[in-house]
Amino acid sequence: MAPAPAVLTRLQCAGLRRWPGFLQKAARGPAGQNGRKVTGAPVPAVSEPQDGDDFQSRILDVPLQHSDFFNVKELFSVKSLFEARVHLGHKAGCRHRFMEPYIFGNRLGQDIIDLDQTALNLQLALNFTAHVAYRKGIILFVSRNRQFSHLDEFIDMGSLSRDLCLKRKL
Numbered sequence: 609m610a611p612a613p614a615v616l617t618r619l620q621c622a623g624l625r626r627w628p629g630f631l632q633k634a635a636r637g638p639a640g641q642n643g644r645k646v647t648g649a650p651v652p653a654v655s656e657p658q659d660g661d662d663f664q665s666r667i668l669d670v671p672l673q674h675s676d677f678f679n680v681k682e683l684f685s686v687k688s689l690f691e692a693r694v695h696l697g698h699k700a701g702c703r704h705r706f707m708e709p710y711i712f713g714n715r716l717g718q719d720i721i722d723l724d725q726t727a728l729n730l731q732l733a734l735n736f737t738a739h740v741a742y743r744k745g746i747i748l749f750v751s752r753n754r755q756f757s758h759l760d761e762f763i764d765m766g767s768l769s770r771d772l773c774l775k776r777k778l
Contacts, residue, residue: 672739695712
């Protein structure tokens with residue numbers, strides 16, 4: 609068992625790099641010949657985590673084990689999507705071929721979007737966005753529509769938003 613890297617750097621700074629034999633003897637293991645500890649490394653408390661990186665990675669990996677860790681499915685329902693008129697699509701002539709699996713039907717020349725598939729995919733998108741925000745990632749709001757540009761200005765995105773506001777042209 610080798611001494612911890614932090615202990616080695618402290619010993620090397622103390623001038624012990626000239627005595628490599630001492631480091632070999634000091635790092636013999638948890639118990640010597642008479643049952644006493646011979647290692648030069650400090651022993652952490654029992655309740656203290658051994659590795660800070662391991663603890664941090666466990667915190668970041670726990671949300672990935674659950675399908676809806678942030679409970680985003682309660683933010684909306686199919687009824688609320690219907691009341692917000694999300695189901696109304698474009699005219700049938702403007703339909704893109706990749707959109708066809710998500711079309712529920714056509715009424716008076718206007719496509720009707722399947723809200724069951726929309727709710728499922730919206731939940732996946734919100735869950736992904738919640739994971740990015742939880743890990744302190746950058747979420748960029750892009751809008752060329754003046755109607756929604758005031759919303760971008762009120763959202764605090766940290767120091768990045770201050771840099772982008774200087775370069776924005778409306």
